[in-house]
Structures are given as C-alpha cells and as structure tokens.
Amino acid sequence: MAQTHIDALYQRLILDHYRNPRNKAALARHSVEASRCNPVCGDEVTVQLVVEEGRIARAAFTGHGCSISQAAASMMTDVVRGLDAAEALRMAERFQAMMTAPGLPAPGPEDPLGDLRALQGVSRFPVRVPCAMLAFEALRDALAGVGGTPCPPVH
Amino acid sequence: MPATRTLDPAAVRADFPILSEPVGGQPLVYLDNAASAQKPERVIRAVDHYYRHQHANVHRGIHELGRRATEAYEDARARVAAFIGADPDEVVWTRGTTEAINLVAGAWGIDSLDEGDEILLTTMEHHSNIVPWQLVAARTGARLRYLEMDDEECLRLDMLDEVLTDRTRLLAVTHVSNALGTVNPLAALIEAAHAAGALVLVDGAQAVPHMQIDVHALGADFYALSGHKMFGPTGIGVLWARRELLEEMPPYHGGGEMIRVVRRESSTWADVPHKFEAGTPNIAGAVGLAAACDYLTEIGMDAVQAYEHEVVRYAYECLSAMEGVRVYGPRDPANRAGVVAFTMDEAHPHDISTVLDSRGIAIRAGHHCAQLVMEHCGVAATARASFAFYNTREEVDRLVQAVEAVRRIFA
Numbered sequence: 001m002a003q004t005h006i007d008a009l010y011q012r013l014i015l016d017h018y019r020n021p022r023n024k025a026a027l028a029r030h031s032v033e034a035s036r037c038n039p040v041c042g043d044e045v046t047v048q049l050v051v052e053e054g055r056i057a058r059a060a061f062t063g064h065g066c067s068i069s070q071a072a073a074s075m076m077t078d079v080v081r082g083l084d085a086a087e088a089l090r091m092a093e094r095f096q097a098m099m100t101a102p103g104l105p106a107p108g109p110e111d112p113l114g115d116l117r118a119l120q121g122v123s124r125f126p127v128r129v130p131c132a133m134l135a136f137e138a139l140r141d142a143l144a145g146v147g148g149t150p151c152p153p154v155h
Numbered sequence: 156m157p158a159t160r161t162l163d164p165a166a167v168r169a170d171f172p173i174l175s176e177p178v179g180g181q182p183l184v185y186l187d188n189a190a191s192a193q194k195p196e197r198v199i200r201a202v203d204h205y206y207r208h209q210h211a212n213v214h215r216g217i218h219e220l221g222r223r224a225t226e227a228y229e230d231a232r233a234r235v236a237a238f239i240g241a242d243p244d245e246v247v248w249t250r251g252t253t254e255a256i257n258l259v260a261g262a263w264g265i266d267s268l269d270e271g272d273e274i275l276l277t278t279m280e281h282h283s284n285i286v287p288w289q290l291v292a293a294r295t296g297a298r299l300r301y302l303e304m305d306d307e308e309c310l311r312l313d314m315l316d317e318v319l320t321d322r323t324r325l326l327a328v329t330h331v332s333n334a335l336g337t338v339n340p341l342a343a344l345i346e347a348a349h350a351a352g353a354l355v356l357v358d359g360a361q362a363v364p365h366m367q368i369d370v371h372a373l374g375a376d377f378y379a380l381s382g383h384k385m386f387g388p389t390g391i392g393v394l395w396a397r398r399e400l401l402e403e404m405p406p407y408h409g410g411g412e413m414i415r416v417v418r419r420e421s422s423t424w425a426d427v428p429h430k431f432e433a434g435t436p437n438i439a440g441a442v443g444l445a446a447a448c449d450y451l452t453e454i455g456m457d458a459v460q461a462y463e464h465e466v467v468r469y470a471y472e473c474l475s476a477m478e479g480v481r482v483y484g485p486r487d488p489a490n491r492a493g494v495v496a497f498t499m500d501e502a503h504p505h506d507i508s509t510v511l512d513s514r515g516i517a518i519r520a521g522h523h524c525a526q527l528v529m530e531h532c533g534v535a536a537t538a539r540a541s542f543a544f545y546n547t548r549e550e551v552d553r554l555v556q557a558v559e560a561v562r563r564i565f566a
Binding site: 003005006009010015040041042043064065066067068125127128131 | 502503504505506509513520521522529564565
C-alpha cells in the first residue's frame with residue numbers, strides 16, 4: 001500500500017476535525033437522537049438533531065474512537081445543518097457512494113459534501129469504511145426515529 | 156538431543172511459506188500471532204497428505220481407507236497428548252479453546268452447579284472464558300465472582316482469600332493473557348483453589364505456543380487449547396481433563412461416534428474421550444495439529460521460550476521507552492509471554508494499525524475479546540503486537556520505526 005494512500009487518508013483537514021471536533025456536545029434539548037457502535041473496535045457515535053420547521057437547525061455528536069470515525073462525525077454535523085430529512089439522507093447516500101467507489105474523480109470544491117470530501121481517501125481502506133460511515137448510520141437512525149444500536153454497557 | 160538448544164530464526168522462518176510472501180509490496184512483519192499463528196510447511200503437507208492418501212470417515216468403515224484414517228486420527232491424538240504430557244484418552248478433540256470451555260460449561264457446569272454455587276473468574280479472561288460461565292450461571296443460579304488485576308495487570312493473589320469461598324466450585328483462569336501477555340502463577344492459584352475444594356479450568360490457548368506444557372505436572376483439572384494458535388490448522392483444539400472427570404461428566408453433544416448402543420428411548424455412551432466427540436470430527440485438523448506438535452518438539456519448546464523471551468523483552472523495552480506510548484502488563488519480562496500491548500497519546504489503536512499495515516506490519520487493534528481488561532486499563536482499545544518464535548529483533552526495529560511514523564502523523 002503506497003505511502004501516498006496513507007498521506008491521503010490522514011490529511012491535515014481530517015486530523016484537524018479529529019483534534020478540534022466541531023459540534024461535539026451533548027445538547028440539553030434535541031428533537032431526535034441515535035447512537036451507533038462498531039462492535040469490532042468499540043467506536044461509538046451519538047448524533048443529536050434539533051429539527052425546526054422540518055429542517056435540521058442544529059446537529060451535534062458525542063462519542064469516542066479513531067480519527068476517521070470522529071472526524072467524519074464532526075464534518076457530518078457541519079454539513080447537514082439546514083437540510084431537511086430527505087436532503088440529509090441524500091447526503092448520506094452521496095457520502096456512502098464516495099466511500100464504496102475508490103478511484104472516482106475527486107469531488108470538486110462546490111460539492112455539497114463540503115469537508116467530508118477530505119475523507120475520500122478512506123475508500124482505499126475498505127476495513128476503515130465502517131469507521132467513516134458510523135456518524136451517517138447514526139444520522140439515518142435518528143431521522144428514521146429509531147434510537148440506533150449503541151454499544152451495550154460493559155458492566 | 157542437547158539439553159538446551161538455540162533457535163535459528165532464519166532457519167525457522169524458511170519453514171513458513173507465508174513469511175516470504177510480500178504484503179502490499181513490502182516484506183511481511185506478522186505480529187498478530189495471538190490472534191492466529193502462521194503454518195509451517197510440515198503442517199500444510201500433513202493436511203495435504205491426509206486428503207490425498209488417507210481420507211475416509213473414522214471409527215466406522217471396515218475398509219482399508221477407513222482403517223488408515225482412523226489410525227492417522229488416533230495417532231494424532233497420541234502425539235498431541237504426548238506434547239502436553241497427557242494420556243491420549245484424556246484428550247478430547249474440539250473445534251478450539253472456545254468449544255473446549257463450552258464443553259466443560261455445558262457438560263460439567265450445567266450438571267454439577269446449583270443455586271448459590273460460585274464460579275471464580277478473573278478480569279483478565281478472554282470472552283470465551285467468561286460468557287460460557289455467564290450462560291451456566293443463568294441456567295443454574297450459580298454466582299460469578301472475579302479475581303481482579305493490580306496496576307501492572309497481574310492477578311491480585313492477595314484477594315484470593317476474599318473471593319475463594321466454601322461455595323467456590325470452579326476457578327476458570329487463563330494461563331497467559333491474550334490481551335496483555337501476563338503469565339499467571341498457576342501453581343499458587345491451583346493450590347489455593349484445590350484447598351478451597353474447587354476445580355480449576357485453565358485456558359491455555361496463549362501459553363502452549365510459547366512454553367512447554369505438562370498438564371499432569373501443572374495439576375489443573377481441565378486445560379483447553381487451540382490448534383491454530385500453535386501453528387496447526389483452524390477448527391481443531393483440545394480439551395484435556397482428568398480422566399475421572401471425563402468419566403463422570405455427561406455427554407456434551409449427542410450423535411454418531413459418541414454412543415455404544417442406541418435404543419428407542421435411551422442410549423449408552425462410548426468410552427472417553429469418544430463420548431464427547433459426536434459426529435464426524437475434523438480429522439485433517441487433528442493430523443495437522445499433530446504435525447505442528449512434532450515440529451515444535453524438534454525445534455524444542457525450551458529454545459522457543461528462550462528465544463522469544465529476548466525478542467519480546469526487546470519489544471517491550473523499545474516501545475515503553477517511546478514518549479507518548481503506554482505499554483500494558485507486567486514490567487518484569489519473566490511474567491510476560493508473546494504480547495506487547497500499547498496505546499499512544501495522540502493516535503487511536505485503529506489508526507496505529509492502519510499506518511503499520513501500510514508498512515507491511517500486521518498487528519491487532521481493538522479490545523482483543525477482553526473487554527474487562529480494557530475496562531481495567533481505562534481504554535476502549537489497545538494496539539497489540541504479538542510474537543512467535545519466527546519473529547526477529549529486526550522486525551521489532553521495523554515496528555518501532557512505524558510507531559515513530561504514526562507519531563509524526565498525529566503529533
């Protein structure tokens with residue numbers, strides 16, 4: 001695996017979202033929330049949405065895990081703000097398509113994926129794709145009104 | 156046979172075809188041996204030879220191939236038994252350690268335990284030595300208790316008086332921790348458990364690849380191991396148990412081969428160990444595992460242990476000297492076998508593993524099926540480098556360089 005793939009995977013923007021996550025907070029008031037866990041590694045993301053007049057007024061997350069899962073959650077919560085449910089789900093599909101098709105042309109600067117475009121390099125690491133998808137899976141569960149599948153408590 | 160042999164890493168590496176296989180265009184550094192070890196040519200050939208020349212079902216046919224297969228299968232049992240110092244009729248073939256422990260839980264545990272009885276586990280156990288006992292506890296009303304670890308991830312023998320009671324019926328404990336490499340003081344644990352009137356089951360999966368095992372000298376009541384972690388095939392393992400326990404225990408699975416006579420309403424059982432071997436077994440797996448034992452005997456487990464000790468100690472010293480790296484488990488190398496588990500301040504274990512993989516280095520990142528160990532260490536996951544006798548100091552150097560590269564990315 002070429003070093004260039006590793007460089008593409010751990011771009012500065014991804015590491016910045018990992019170290020300085022946006023929207024990382026437990027909201028006192030939210031409309032829906034859902035948690036997702038990757039049982040293989042224990043990575044966990046809980047997504048909370050404040051929905052006003054049919055649109056996502058605010059998205060926030062809590063969780064822990066690797067740089068990819070946490071950066072993706074940070075980026076996702078930025079990107080879905082202002083979208084309605086159908087638009088947010090289309091965003092999830094767009095992101096998933098990018099994750100599962102390595103070698104696609106890089107999305108342009110105008111692409112609605114925004115900072116999430118930086119995660120395109122993950123598509124060359126199939127075992128890491130579930131990390132990148134974790135926040136969107138929680139988002140889908142939250143929009144569907146189901147609570148998701150959090151990691152069960154260890155105790 | 157010389158009293159102490161030395162191990163030539165270049166020579167043993169040549170015995171393992173996969174070790175010369177480039178991975179991602181780079182020489183492979185395989186440090187995921189605690190998950191599963193690689194296979195020497197000897198084992199691959201034994202399985203191949205069995206299928207080409209010896210295969211039929213065992214203990215059934217009168218024909219020539221049936222005789223050959225049965226002979227290969229029972230000869231394998233005798234050789235594996237000899238390798239661990241056991242008698243062949245105390246060696247029950249299983250799919251691996253997990254099934255061996257489930258066999259004891261299902262046959263002995265369900266049958267012998269009552270409400271209020273206690274099963275003593277440790278927080279160091281692999282899930283396969285916890286969950287079967289949780290199932291037994293739910294069925295029987297028995298209670299689970301835990302021996303804790305200290306701040307060097309060694310078992311707290313000072314707690315034994317507190318957790319071993321007159322209701323303790325079983326101590327189930329790992330010989331070597333898969334997540335930490337801690338070697339447990341089995342002699343003291345077995346003595347204390349027996350004094351309290353409890354039986355002792357030892358999970359030997361991570362011990363057998365690294366040291367000479369003599370189950371009779373050890374004095375436990377049950378010892379479980381997996382073939383694939385000791386350079387044999389997957390899907391084969393062993394439950395060793397004291398003969399009288401095997402005689403007393405009811406069958407685990409019902410089916411062919413485990414019976415003597417079947418009538419409409421009831422049946423009688425075959426002699427041990429066949430009483431516990433329902434259905435057509437993994438014959439090729441048994442043959443392959445015996446070949447692995449022969450191979451290890453030729454190299455010498457004393458040589459394996461002495462050589463590995465130095466490589467693991469070197470890895471521990473290099474990694475624990477690195478800034479921002481925390482290594483778990485005992486500091487005294489005498490109490491450690493096969494494993495160096497660590498975390499880094501900036502990088503998550505998954506990210507460590509991905510960067511290492513890009514340099515041809517295979518380690519495992521995660522909870523290692525030992526979530527109680529993670530809880531004790533206060534982490535969700537660790538990066539684990541786990542060693543076999545074919546690993547070298549040069550590979551440790553490559554590991555350390557790769558961990559440096561991780562730090563350059565994440566610092």
